[in-house]
Amino acid sequence: MVGCCNLEVDVNGEEIFIVDKQILASCSGRLRKLFSKSTGMTRNLKVIFHGFPGGAEGFQLIARFCYNNRRTEITPFNVFLLYCAAKFMQMNTDSSVIPNLVEQTEKYLGGIYFWTWSELLVGLKQCQNLLLFLNSSITLKELLDSLVGRLCTPKITSPPCTSSSNCSTSQFSSEISSDSVRNYYSQPTWWFQDLVFLNIDLLQEVIKEMISQKLDDSMICSFIFYYQKKRFLTASPADKRKITEMVINLLFLLDGGTISCRGLFDIFRVSRSLKMSKCYKNKLENLIGSRLDQATVDDLLVPPSRRKKHYMYDVNLILRFQKLFLLESGSQFFLYRLKQVAGLMDLYIAEVAPDPRLKPSKFVALATALPDFARDSYDGIYQAMDMYLEVHGGLSYEEKMKICCALKYDKLSPATLKDLAQNSKFPSGTAFTAISSLQSKIKSLLCDTLHFKTFSDSTICYSKNGSRSKKQDDGQIHVHAEKLDVPTENEEQLGSRTQGMQRKMVELEKVGKKMQPQMADIMKSRPLSLSNTRALPRLCP
Known part of the structure; x- marks a missing residue:
């Protein structure tokens, strides 16, 4: 098809294309509507597109389709970009014999459930850059449904590489034996590294799909922690804050019993150096408080914030954790878990008792935060109290009496x-x-x-x-x-x-x-x- 270059197209300010107005308008309902409103001179027209899907690359694919008699090769590497660009250019209004580009891409996407794992990853990477155009699209839902379905039924997962030389999982080469591939897929976390490339917006969509398909919550939790650690290696402070906030929101969607307490404390230590809002800090404390019985005394020995450097440890934080844990009193096995927390707190109180700046009121608050029935023996509290009185020898009689009243002599x-x-x-x-x-x-x-x-x-x-x-x-x-x-x-x-x-x-x-x-x-x-x-x-x- 021979034409003249009488149309100048500026795509997102990235690149300018000189094309034939008639050729592109014959395929694009958007251009036909635009030109039908134009009056006067028809030469040296210029169109400026803002927010074109895929930028210059997306428009180039559209131009090739139009110049190639409405035909183009559709692959997992370009189908989502073609689909979004075609929708943007309104290339679904043509009534000619040859199917329009929107119809062709939709037909190709109909076989998405037969794609290999590598093809699904390639498609997911495209969608990541096109999420603004696909967020409410049934096409994205079908891709996520197929991707997560492979994780729920790993026995039917395809080998990581296809015949294409552009396999996204490049860690597998043609030299790797089939036994190695089988061993890789036998690991329950084989897919963790493959999904680290997701940005926080698309990750949330993937996690929600995993939850809807009832993928094991403990596996989802492990992946979230893995993702956070990997992305932190190269993230800026601002990105770290966004990732941490996103991780906290996602963990709230999971069953609390499946969340690793150690992982929560890892996130908590990192978050203290980030400028997170109080809302997310409270959410994280709620998560930790509900799992306090799984913590260790080393987890609890958190240094205070910069404003309270005169204390050795952040006692107020631990008091909040205990209060949040007691809100779980209606849960199953609560009494057993409560006794676990009481034993943990006895160890913690013994650690903080030698702090010469620890006020008597805080010591008593720690010793009395849990109900009496949480402890079968108060010997641990007595030993911590003995240490505290030895360090704080200048206390008044009244202060000592208030401390001693935390003891239960019958225990x-x-x-x-x-x-x-x-x-x-x-x-x-x-x-x-x-x-x-x-x-x-x-x-x-x-x-x-x-x-x-x-x-x-x-x-x-x-x-x-x-x-x-x-x-x-x-x-x-x-x-x-x-x-x-x-x-x-x-x-x-x-x-x-x-x-x-x-x-x-x-x-x-x-x-x-x-x-x-x-x-x-x-x-x-x-x-x-x-x-x-x-x-x-x-x-x-």
Whole structure:
């Protein structure tokens, strides 16, 4: 087809094309409408396009189609660009025998479910640059549906390379054996690196499609973390902020139980150096708080922000994490998870206790943030408290009392109660409460599930033949077990348990006897005021 060059086309300010007005107008409804409105001179016309799909490359493909008698080779490497450019130029209004370009590209895209993995990646890269034109298009939906479908059914995934020399997954060459390709696809994360090229806008579309097709949430989460780490290697600070915000939004779409707590803390450390909005910071803290039972003490040892450099660690952050975790109280296995958090917090409190700048109010807040039933033992809290009082020796009596009231004496072991009663770092009067609790423990241990009873004068024992004998008092606490209907083979086990209880009672009695004179000495050396004596048992139960 021979024509004259009477039309100047400026494409997005990138390049200027000199073409035949009639040839292009015969295929483009957009140009026909434009020229029908023009009056006067018909020579030296100039058209300026803004936002042309694909820029100069896209217009060049359109011009070739028009000059080649409305024919062009359509491949996975150009089909999306041709489709968008044809739609832009309104090349779907021609009623000639030869199908218009929009119809040809749509027919080709009809076979997208038979494309190889490499062809799908090539198409995805095109769509990334054309997302503005394809965002609401059924064509993009079909591409994502086919791509994610391969991940959900990996057994039917095509080999990574096609016959084309421009295979997008260039890491596979013709020299790689089929066994190597099979081994590659046997890995559950084989596709991670292939999708790292996605920009944040298209990545969100891909992730949403993965969720809609019910791809495993833990796999999606692993890919999101992988993507973030890979893209951070070459990203600018501004891009890092955008990537981090996008990652946080995507993680909120997943099941919280599948999200790695370690990965969340990695993102959190990075985000502290970025200028993220408070909204995203709160979202990230919510994610971490809900998974606090999966954290380690090293994860929690976060340095404070620049404005609070005088503290060793950011205690307020951990208090927020605990509060957010308690909001999960209706979830399954919450009590088990709560005990995990309590053990973690005991370790954390022991780490921050030596901080000389840690205020008593913050220490108490950490020790009391979780409900009482979260801990079976308060020995860890006592040890951290002992360390805190050693470092903060200048605290007033009232401040020490407020700290000590975080203890639950009934959940302290006998050894810890004994140590507390003799610990001069604690305020006076705690020794009395400790000894009272120790005596209560001794009494409660005298009631066993086997109905053990104590006698001051004698003990009735059972021999193997079932006869009873009486043993005179030897000055110790003795234990009597009522006769039980137990099989003969369990008598030896019962006797062993009885002896164990007797030894335990003897040991506790010795501790109690030793504590009495020590208590007197303590009371003499640290006299209590009337007000303090009255308050202690109530404040420190």
